[in-house]
Amino acid sequence: MELSERQEKIVEIVKADGPITGEKIADRLHLTRATLRPDLTVLTMSGYLDARPRVGYYYTGKTGGELFQERLLKLKVKEFQSVPVVIGEDASVYDAIVSMFLEDVGTLFVVKDGGRLIGIVSRKDLLRASMGKQELESVPVSIIMTRMPNIAVCTPEESVLETANKLISKQIDGLPVVRETEDGDMEVIGRMTKTNITKAFVYIAEEPDA
Numbered sequence: 001m002e003l004s005e006r007q008e009k010i011v012e013i014v015k016a017d018g019p020i021t022g023e024k025i026a027d028r029l030h031l032t033r034a035t036l037r038p039d040l041t042v043l044t045m046s047g048y049l050d051a052r053p054r055v056g057y058y059y060t061g062k063t064g065g066e067l068f069q070e071r072l073l074k075l076k077v078k079e080f081q082s083v084p085v086v087i088g089e090d091a092s093v094y095d096a097i098v099s100m101f102l103e104d105v106g107t108l109f110v111v112k113d114g115g116r117l118i119g120i121v122s123r124k125d126l127l128r129a130s131m132g133k134q135e136l137e138s139v140p141v142s143i144i145m146t147r148m149p150n151i152a153v154c155t156p157e158e159s160v161l162e163t164a165n166k167l168i169s170k171q172i173d174g175l176p177v178v179r180e181t182e183d184g185d186m187e188v189i190g191r192m193t194k195t196n197i198t199k200a201f202v203y204i205a206e207e208p209d210a
Helices: 003-017 022-029 033-046 066-074 093-103 123-132 161-171 194-206
Strands: 049-052 058-059 086-088 107-112 118-122 174-180 186-193
Touching: 003 022, 003 033, 003 049, 003 058, 003 161, 022 033, 022 058, 033 049, 066 161, 066 194, 086 093, 093 107, 093 123, 107 186, 118 123, 118 174, 161 174, 161 186, 186 194
Parallel strands: 086 107
Antiparallel strands: 049 058, 107 118, 118 186, 174 186
8 A cells, every 4th residue: 555645744753753642643734633534544444553542543563565464364265266167077188178268267176076176187287188199088087187185275264365375385376265065075166366366466455445
């Protein structure tokens, strides 16, 4: 979040003399309390300042980077996840290639029994399979997929920051969003990709209290 010139002055005043009341800040800037109220609201909601009744405003000491990190930690996967693209375990490599092309995704989730995750197929997997001389329509996707438990996943309640770190550390395009079933399996209910993470960044930048 980029502060206005007046907001920066408010932060400097509070940093030097806080806790300080809104009336005193307004006097220092030769403004009315009403004129200053929107700026104080933005600074408080964004985390630069905090306020205590009958005490006044004080500086939190947090940097812009720390505030951004806090904001990312508050955003949950369930707020930004998209619809998963899945195929059955009996689908062929050819079927997987067609699905990936039509859906314009980089990863397919392989499922059984109505949505239980058993594997993942990436562009690299399909490219590797296509380079052979085998008939793609006769090769089941289960032969080339990455199987559980060697699959990184995320849950709806995880933070966007945690999910972003998984995508970066694993160097992958997307993660299945899962919830645990009664028998311990993982049901695919969404997906998180680099595009979803980018949408979260844009959301933070556009929110007035970000």
